[in-house]
Amino acid sequence: MKVTELAKSLGTTADTVRYYTRLGLLKPAKSVNGYKSYSNKEVSRLKFILSARNLGFSVADIKQILNESEDGKSACPLVRSLIKERLEETEKQFQAMLALRGKMSSALSQWEEMEDKAPTANMVCHLIENFEQIKKA
Amino acid sequence: MKVTELAKSLGTTADTVRYYTRLGLLKPAKSVNGYKSYSNKEVSRLKFILSARNLGFSVADIKQILNESEDGKSACPLVRSLIKERLEETEKQFQAMLALRGKMSSALSQWEEMEDKAPTANMVCHLIENFEQIKKA
DNA sequence: CTTGACCTGTGTCTTAGACACAGGTCTAAG
DNA sequence: CTTAGACCTGTGTCTAAGACACAGGTCAAG
Numbered sequence: 001m002k003v004t005e006l007a008k009s010l011g012t013t014a015d016t017v018r019y020y021t022r023l024g025l026l027k028p029a030k031s032v033n034g035y036k037s038y039s040n041k042e043v044s045r046l047k048f049i050l051s052a053r054n055l056g057f058s059v060a061d062i063k064q065i066l067n068e069s070e071d072g073k074s075a076c077p078l079v080r081s082l083i084k085e086r087l088e089e090t091e092k093q094f095q096a097m098l099a100l101r102g103k104m105s106s107a108l109s110q111w112e113e114m115e116d117k118a119p120t121a122n123m124v125c126h127l128i129e130n131f132e133q134i135k136k137a
Numbered sequence: 138m139k140v141t142e143l144a145k146s147l148g149t150t151a152d153t154v155r156y157y158t159r160l161g162l163l164k165p166a167k168s169v170n171g172y173k174s175y176s177n178k179e180v181s182r183l184k185f186i187l188s189a190r191n192l193g194f195s196v197a198d199i200k201q202i203l204n205e206s207e208d209g210k211s212a213c214p215l216v217r218s219l220i221k222e223r224l225e226e227t228e229k230q231f232q233a234m235l236a237l238r239g240k241m242s243s244a245l246s247q248w249e250e251m252e253d254k255a256p257t258a259n260m261v262c263h264l265i266e267n268f269e270q271i272k273k274a
Numbered sequence: 275c276t277t278g279a280c281c282t283g284t285g286t287c288t289t290a291g292a293c294a295c296a297g298g299t300c301t302a303a304g
Numbered sequence: 305c306t307t308a309g310a311c312c313t314g315t316g317t318c319t320a321a322g323a324c325a326c327a328g329g330t331c332a333a334g
Binding site for chain 4: 190196
Binding site for chain 2: 005006041044045047050051052054055056057065066069070072073074076078079080083084086087090091093094097098100101103104105107108111112114115116117118119121122123124125126127128129
C-alpha cells in the first residue's frame with residue numbers, strides 16, 4: 001500500500017500519514033522504487049492513531065501508548081491517566097474560550113452603536129482601548 | 138526604557154516585547170550599547186497591543202490595525218469587521234471543544250469500570266478502539 | 275579589579291500537519 | 305517505442321505566539 005492509498009482508505013490525508021511516519025509511529029517497508037510500502041498491520045495502527053487523536057490524545061501521548069503496547073504490556077492504565085490530564089487541560093481551555101467568547105460578543109454589540117474616531121497620539125482605537133466588559137449581575 | 142522594564146511595567150514578559158519588536162509592531166531606538174530603547178509612545182502602543190490580544194485579535198490583525206491608524210485613518214471599521222471574523226472562529230472552536238469535552242469525560246467514566254487488557258496483533262488498546270460515545274437522548 | 279546578579283539580542287523549539295516543489299511512475303494514445 | 309499528462313513521491317519549509325537556551329554584555333558592591 002502506498003501513502004495516498006492508505007490515507008484515503010481511512011479518510012485522512014497523505015500528509016498526515018507522512019507525518020506519523022516521520023515520527024516513527026508507522027514503520028513502512030521501503031518498496032523497490034524508494035516509495036514507502038504499508039502493510040495491513042500499519043493500517044490497523046493508523047486506525048488506532050486516528051481514534052486516539054479523535055479522543056483528544058496528543059501525538060506524543062499516542063507514541064507513548066504505542067511504545068507501552070509494543071512491549072506487550074497493557075496500555076490501559078496509561079491511557080486512563082493520560083485522558084485525565086488531557087480532560088483537565090481541555091476543561092481549562094474550554095473555560096477560557098467561554099470567557100473570551102463572552103468578551104468578544106459583548107464588544108461586538110457595544111461597538112455597533114459607537115462612532116468612529118480618528119487615532120490620536122496616545123490612542124490607536126478608542127473602541128478597543130476604552131472597552132470594559134459589562135459584568136453580569 | 139529597556140526591554141524588561143517595559144515588559145514589567147505592563148505585566149507581560151520580555152520575550153513578548155521582543156517578539157512584537159521583531160515583527161515591527163514596536164520600533165525602539167537603539168541605545169548606545171546596542172540595547173533597544175523604548176519611548177513613552179512605545180509604552181502606549183504596547184498597552185494597545187495587549188488590550189487587543191486580550192480581546193481575541195491576532196497579532197496579524199493588530200499589525201493591520203496599527204498600519205491603518207498610522208495613516209491617520211480611523212481603524213474602527215476594520216476593528217469591527219475583524220472582531221466579527223474572530224468571534225465566528227471562536228464560536229466554532231468553542232463548539233468543537235464542547236463536543237470534545239463531552240467525548241472525553243464520557244470516555245473517562247466508561248473506562249473506569251473496564252478491565253485492563255493486553256494488546257493483541259490488531260488491537261493496541263481496547264478502551265480506545267472500542268469506544269463509542271453514548272448519544273444523548 | 276573582580277565577583278555575581280541581571281540583562282541583552284539572536285537563534286532555535288514547540289503542535290500537527292499543510293503546502294511547495296523538483297522529480298519519479300504509470301497508463302493510454304500515437 | 306515514445307510521449308504526454310495525470311498522479312504520485314519524499315524532503316524541506318511554513319504556520320502562531322511566544323518560550324527557552326545561550327554566549328556574551330552591563331552594572332553596582334566590595
